[in-house]
Amino acid sequence: MAAAIIDGKAVAERRRTALAEQTAAFTRETQVVPHLAAVLVGDDPASGVYVKSKHAACEKAGMKSTVHRLPGATTQAELMTLVQQLNADSLVHGILVQLPLPAQVDTQAILDAVDPLKDVDAFHPENVGLLVQGRPRFLPCTPHGIQVLLREYAVPTAGAHVVVVGRSEIVGKPIGMMLVQKGATADATVTICHSRTRELASITRQADILIAAIGKPEFITAEMVQPGATVIDVGINRVDGKLVGDVAFGPVSAIAGRITPVPGGVGPMTIAMLLENTLTAARLQTIPANR
8 A cells, every 4th residue: 555645745835824824913013024034155056946935935924035145156254244244134033044055165164153043944053952952942944844744644753763864964963853852743762874874774674754864866765664654755856857855755655654755745844944933033033031
């Protein structure tokens, strides 16, 4: 029997509809319009499309969105100056520095320079530390989107074995930390695997929930999946002009119990969670008692 599809597009649309109502109420009460500033350096096509999608989603939710487009030759100092200007701008509530950045830029230094109260990607060390302690200011967008999908589709996590394939700062590490915390849609036993993991398939086959975030097209095959498992595919890879995930969707969907498609799975959730963080940031900066 084919796996049930986890429809991230539909869940994201419901979240954005609710967010638009919350944003309108916030603006009525405070006369403040949440404002997301995105910084795009260079002309990477995928980054350009992603930033454009975020811009459109902001406007649809009743938020302001500004895109700062910089040439690929932008220096570290020039980019740092822009980040500092956005930090100081009281009308900007969220700052998004689109990755990847050019080789001449120290990515970590730029991300560390973003004001933690405006760090809607939750990359700043202060926000990562709060997440690790179980008292997050912002939840990282893609991991939060995954957690929401698990909750919306009533996937049991308490006591479940979650295997994450990939240890990035953006997805692998934070989703592992979020699911191992005490609380709703958490309390899981988490294993994080990576390129040096031995006998990877023997570990992934133990997963009740398998999260693929390794950045390799169709890396997860049917032989690596426990029958009936929930499979979350975070990957977005272009192969021969077609978008595919990190999971071999056809064969794995014949084994799994639930699965996210690519596109239409985790991707739409990432943008929805970014907008929710932007509203949270506006609240924190407008109503200090919320901090």
